Amino acid sequence: MKLDSAGLEILTREECLKLLASTPIGRIVFTDRALPAVQPVNFCLHEGLIVIRTTATSRLAMAARNTIVAFEGDHFDIETRTGWSVTAVGHARGVTDPEELERLSKLPLIPWAPGVREHYIVISPEQVSGRRLVR
Amino acid sequence: MKLDSAGLEILTREECLKLLASTPIGRIVFTDRALPAVQPVNFCLHEGLIVIRTTATSRLAMAARNTIVAFEGDHFDIETRTGWSVTAVGHARGVTDPEELERLSKLPLIPWAPGVREHYIVISPEQVSGRRLVR
Known part of the structure; x- marks a missing residue:
């Protein structure tokens, strides 16, 4: 188990x-109008890509167009104060x-939010890092 | 209940x-070396400020020094596909x-991560927005 300077376990890309x-x-x-922005989304991983479904006119669709973004997932247990983040x-x-859209539309990716969401954003995870907090 | 264009409930600043x-x-x-960065932290709210405890030499302490940041909290229920984010x-x-440090050191803010963490970062929540996803 490899630890970082903060004492957290360093996860491999695979993990x-x-x-x-x-x-x-x-x-x-x-980044949204020069300010840091963050938005929770449901997503799926498909052929190594992070796939998000939204509306074409959403703030997210506007901002995440041919740019570099970060994508974070985590799970923490409040009782044990353990967890991980990636x-x-x-x-x-x-x-x-159109062909890529056709393929993505077959994914089991159902938006949690209501409304028609036929715009897809894909993120290629170029730098992946993660930490696990154990007791 | 006020909804946004995506059909999510708009929360008041108080909520x-x-x-x-x-x-x-x-x-x-x-922002960390011109790239978007995100890091989970445990925190507390104190006199209207978001208070985080870290090490003085952490990437976070270096990056969050007199700058504008975003801070996000959320809770989602996977079964019901409902939740909120702020x-x-x-x-x-x-x-x-020193006086502010003395006051903050009395907060019930115990870092989840190991090691000595005597550096405090405070964020003043100038723009606050939130959404709730209901069925």
Whole structure:
């Protein structure tokens, strides 16, 4: 077990992606009008990409268009004060290719929020890092 | 109940701060070497400020020094697909005033992560927004 300077266990990329796949909710971190912004989203991992479904006119769709974002997932247990967090940093893009859209529309990715959400954002997790807090 | 264009309930500032106070874990969103960064932290609300305890040499302490950050807290129920999220945007500063440090050291804020953490970061929640997802 490899620890960082803060005493947290450093997770491998493989462990990070496995943990990220275990949670349906993550948080996309982006810049909105020069200010830091963060928004929880439900997502799925597909062929190594983080896939999010939203509306084409959402603040998220506008901001996460061909830019670098961070994506975070975590799980903490309040009783035991243990948990993990994983952050992926990479390029986000809105999907416009009809064939790719067709493939993504078959994913088991049902938006939690109401309304029609036929815009897909994909993030390639270029830098992946994670930590686990154990007792 | 006021809904946004995505069909989510818009929370008042008062509701947001009450919900934020109900969770011990939040995520601080900042910029680290020109890239978006996010880190879960345990925190407490004190006199209207978000208070975080860390080490003086941490990446977070370095990055969240007199800058604007976002701070997010949320809670989601995977079964019912409901939940809430709150984001506060505001100035973050490292605390250096001895009297303020003395006051903050008396807070019931025990770091979850191991090690000596005697550096305090405070965020003033200048812009507070929140959404609730109901069925």
